Amino acid sequence: MIELTMLPGKDGDCLLLSYGSDKTRRVLIDAGRTATYPLVKPVFTALDSPAIDLLVVTHVDQDHVLGVLALFEDPDRVPVGEVWFNGFDHLMDAQLETFGPQDGEKLTTALMDQEVPWNRAFGGHAIEVGREPEPAGDGGVFRIVAPDRRLLDRLVPTWTAECRDNGLIPGVDPRPPAPEGFEEFGPIDVMALAATPFKADTSKTNGTSIAFLFEFDAVRILFTGDGDDRRIVESLKPLAAAEGGRLRLDALKVAHHGSAANISRELLDLIDCPKYLISTNGERHGHPDPVAIARILVHGGESKELVFNYRDRAMIWDVPEFREKFGYTIRTAPEGQDGVVTVTF
Numbered sequence: 279m280i281e282l283t284m285l286p287g288k289d290g291d292c293l294l295l296s297y298g299s300d301k302t303r304r305v306l307i308d309a310g311r312t313a314t315y316p317l318v319k320p321v322f323t324a325l326d327s328p329a330i331d332l333l334v335v336t337h338v339d340q341d342h343v344l345g346v347l348a349l350f351e352d353p354d355r356v357p358v359g360e361v362w363f364n365g366f367d368h369l370m371d372a373q374l375e376t377f378g379p380q381d382g383e384k385l386t387t388a389l390m391d392q393e394v395p396w397n398r399a400f401g402g403h404a405i406e407v408g409r410e411p412e413p414a415g416d417g418g419v420f421r422i423v424a425p426d427r428r429l430l431d432r433l434v435p436t437w438t439a440e441c442r443d444n445g446l447i448p449g450v451d452p453r454p455p456a457p458e459g460f461e462e463f464g465p466i467d468v469m470a471l472a473a474t475p476f477k478a479d480t481s482k483t484n485g486t487s488i489a490f491l492f493e494f495d496a497v498r499i500l501f502t503g504d505g506d507d508r509r510i511v512e513s514l515k516p517l518a519a520a521e522g523g524r525l526r527l528d529a530l531k532v533a534h535h536g537s538a539a540n541i542s543r544e545l546l547d548l549i550d551c552p553k554y555l556i557s558t559n560g561e562r563h564g565h566p567d568p569v570a571i572a573r574i575l576v577h578g579g580e581s582k583e584l585v586f587n588y589r590d591r592a593m594i595w596d597v598p599e600f601r602e603k604f605g606y607t608i609r610t611a612p613e614g615q616d617g618v619v620t621v622t623f
Contacts, residue, residue: 279622280497282529284555284587285318286310286617289535289562290341291503292318297494303416305332305492306358307501309345315352317617318345322356329356332414335363335385336503337487341562343385350388360395362411364486366437368397368404369430405488406430407513417494423513424489424505433482468600471572472543478508479539485509489533491517497623498526500549502533507542518548528623529553532574536566546577553621554578559588571595575604586610587619 287310399411487503533540535558
């Protein structure tokens with residue numbers, strides 16, 4: 279049994295992965311914004327104990343970490359077995375001793391005060407390419423594909439400055455101007471959008487995002503957080519080469535909520551994937567970017583399904599002419615459950 283639910287993380291990620299044979303193991307990947315937590319807490323409390331075996335906090339941007347802080351501030355929270363999270367000392371490739379900037383510091387303090395096992399599967403060290411977790415013994419395999427040491431090191435000065443200034447890691451980045459070929463609620467030139475030159479994400483916090491390939495019972499899902507496309511491509515190249523040029527996936531969680539700066543044709547050319555998962559309500563940055571979706575339509579395989587957890591994000595792509603031409607279907611949240619969609623494998 280493998281089940282992945284995209285929960286209402288607002289403009290962020292809140293993903294619940296459940297898998298297992300005799301016993302169900304649950305992995306929560308990020309928890310959206312503060313307002314996400316009241317929406318998802320009933321989901322957690324309804325689960326058998328332990329509700330969350332592993333919590334992966336991909337990075338410290340607010341649309342991923344604030345809901346995690348709300349969870350740990352709740353005196354009635356459900357138990358969490360282990361947390362994967364790169365704090366400040368992990369950026370320095372050291373085990374935990376000191377704190378990072380304000381949001382990361384709050385989470386650091388909560389994990390220490392509540393004595394939650396932290397990066398235990400990595401011996402307490404950083405989660406990065408080249409360092410794989412100890413097997414959990416449940417049949418699930420986690421292969422780290424991002425970040426690498428260079429990307430972690432790059433955040434150190436920023437984190438240090440933010441801590442000094444008592445500021446926050448910014449969760450807001452300006453939305454780039456719409457490229458030629460796209461008009462909001464107007465005509466869409468998919469081919470022109472897909473041909474837009476790729477410009478990689480330069481965010482230092484996104485660069486530290488934990489991305490991993492999950493495998494269980496012959497099913498593969500690539501979880502990307504807001505991960506660095508170039509780093510993920512480099513990690514996938516040898517895996518794709520070993521399978522004849524394309525790595526078989528059952529689903530890709532599209533990085534950075536469908537930002538054009540986090541999914542390239544080069545990445546799409548490395549995978550054979552039938553499902554693309556987009557988690558966002560688009561309220562802050564307008565994600566998913568039409569360029570990213572167009573790249574998936576043109577280069578994402580002959581037959582694919584686009585899964586959106588918010589209905590309005592899917593609307594402009596639910597076009598019969600496009601669906602027939604580019605070989606895709608749309609799935610989104612059912613009426614009355616916007617923000618929640620479950621995929622089973």
